[in-house]
Amino acid sequence: MPVVDIQLGDRSYPVHIGPDLLVDGNIWKPYLSTGNILIVSNDTVAPLYLDDLLITLGDIPSEALILPDGEKFKTMDQWSRVLDTLVEMRAGRDATLIALGGGVIGDLGGFAAACYMRGIRYIQVPTTLLAQVDASVGGKTAINHPAGKNLVGTFYQPALVIADTGTLSTLPGREYRAGLAEVVKYGALMDNDLFTWLESNIDSIAGQDPETVTTMVRRCVENKAQVVAADERESGRRALLNFGHSFGHGLEVLGAFEQLLHGEAVAIGMAIAARLSEQRGLCAPGTHQRITTLLAAFGLPTSVPEPFDASSLLEAMSLDKKNSSGTRRLILLESIGQARIDTGSSDEAIRQAIVDCNS
Ligand SMILES: NC(=O)c1ccc[n+]([C@@H]2O[C@H](COP(=O)([O-])OP(=O)(O)OC[C@H]3O[C@@H](n4cnc5c(N)ncnc54)[C@H](O)[C@@H]3O)[C@@H](O)[C@H]2O)c1
Incomplete structure (x- = not known):
């Protein structure tokens, strides 16, 4: 399956592209050897793909936070919920956040990962075509503010992107x-x-x-x-x-x-x-x-x-x-x-x- 490397010195990472990557443990395992894992998804994508991901993680302990679906929830409130969950999990600096969803989840999850303890590792698992070709790659993370879209955010690169093209089959x-x-x-x-x-x-x-x-x-x-x-x-x-x-x-x-x-x-x-x-x-x-x-x-x-x-x-x-x-x-x-x-x-x-x- 194709792998594209994003070359940014010590912030470099691979983008894996192809069908059935969600269940390909070999890609995931090197990134999940230590620390807590928090999967952030939404109530449309999680029912479709969270189980596959949990099976891939196997006995690696993880928690999932399911947010409401939609751009209107790309807010400070939902971002806070991610941080609250990491705190409740007592996640340390070695924790990993997995963003499973479209660009909204990727942007919000990435921004939470950038901020928690000044930055923990995150993995983008984009499930829309827009997120696979654009939003999940390049490290732009953000949430919306009432005064403007993507007004609050930062550049923060993921450690890994897994673009499972099979997930696009359920996309409207x-x-x-x-x-x-x-x-x-x-x-x-x-x-x-x-x-x-x-x-x-x-x-x-x-x-x-x-x-x-x-x-x-x-x-x-x-x-x-x-x-x-x-x-x-x-x-x-x-x-x-x-x-x-x-x-x-x-x-x-x-x-x-x-x-x-x-x-x-x-x-x-x-x-x-x-x-x-x-x-x-x-x-x-x-x-x-x-x-x-x-x-x-x-x-x-x-x-x-x-x-x-x-x-x-x-x-x-x-x-x-x-x-x-x-x-x-x-x-x-x-x-x-x-x-x-x-x-x-x-x-x-x-x-x-x-x-x-x-x-
Ligand atoms: N960071 C960047 O560089 C960058 C670039 C472009 C866009 N964006 C951001 O991305 C967001 C838009 O992303 P989007 O178009 O992916 O929208 P989205 O995340 O809202 O997803 C669109 C809809 O598809 C659903 N969905 C996602 N995957 C699915 C699947 N596999 N099967 C069925 N339903 C699925 C979602 O739940 C949602 O209802 C915007 O917030 C935009 O600002 C960021």
């Missing part, structure tokens, strides 16, 4: 498709070969052919590994991974996440960014069309849904924390597979790109 179709938006993102911004491969494998990807899914996750993690190794704390190149996200976050600020998943908002954001790149003459004509054709083939939206429009989206984007000092800092395309950070788009140009995506 809409969540799987939303994860595909992040997959398309890697192709569009940094990997032309991946983009072409996606275009040629639409049916087997949509049908979740096990070998195809493993290859797809591996190729995305390889891209993320490259970016994270070059810029662990997002002071430069890692910001490219936000391709499509400024518009996506804008939609979120508008409240559209009642109707859009994160990946769906990112899909719309990528479509707008590609259109803008093309209109500004940064990339060749046809780039936007190629991207939206692929997104649409995966069942993803490519234009701003009603009742939102260009004006409200632009205003919402002004509140995005990724905008520095009033300039619109956007990730735009030079070609499929090549992106750049750009501050040269006027509001009028952005407005036009949003309108054109909707026409």
Whole structure:
């Protein structure tokens, strides 16, 4: 099974990718020889996969904390519950936290691991496509604050990531498709070969052919590994991974996440960014069309849904924390597979790109 190494000196770790890894004790055992183990999961994922994990752990003592499911529970209260549980267990600095779930559990569990006794070991076991290709790798951990999403958090790398692609079989179709938006993102911004491969494998990807899914996750993690190794704390190149996200976050600020998943908002954001790149003459004509054709083939939206429009989206984007000092800092395309950070788009140009995506 594929293993991708995230190379960060003494914070390096492997990402194991493939089906049935949850029950592959050989991968787990070297990491679980000492200390207490706390598994953090939620009430959707735990009934599906906690037993498998407990069987793998065998007679290694462990406890499980099952949190309520949902982004709205990525809060300080739930984070506190994790810390309280570690205290009650009398967990020491040699304890290990296992985050079993999607990006919400991974972010929250990782942040608890980062804070307890100034940092204990944690293992990411991502069970959504988005978490396998993105959230579980790279060490960004966070919880939400009433004033903003992911407002409280830190960089803290896991010791191990186990992306069991078999778990994706129970993921609701809409969540799987939303994860595909992040997959398309890697192709569009940094990997032309991946983009072409996606275009040629639409049916087997949509049908979740096990070998195809493993290859797809591996190729995305390889891209993320490259970016994270070059810029662990997002002071430069890692910001490219936000391709499509400024518009996506804008939609979120508008409240559209009642109707859009994160990946769906990112899909719309990528479509707008590609259109803008093309209109500004940064990339060749046809780039936007190629991207939206692929997104649409995966069942993803490519234009701003009603009742939102260009004006409200632009205003919402002004509140995005990724905008520095009033300039619109956007990730735009030079070609499929090549992106750049750009501050040269006027509001009028952005407005036009949003309108054109909707026409
Ligand atoms: N740390 C990072 O670098 C990073 C990157 C991207 C996103 N994120 C964060 O990730 C979160 C979104 O992650 P997500 O899309 O995985 O959402 P999620 O964790 O909410 O999972 C989506 C839904 O799928 C369910 N689920 C998970 N695995 C399942 C499975 N195998 N079978 C059935 N149901 C399953 C969950 O319980 C949930 O209802 C956001 O909070 C976002 O901020 C973090």
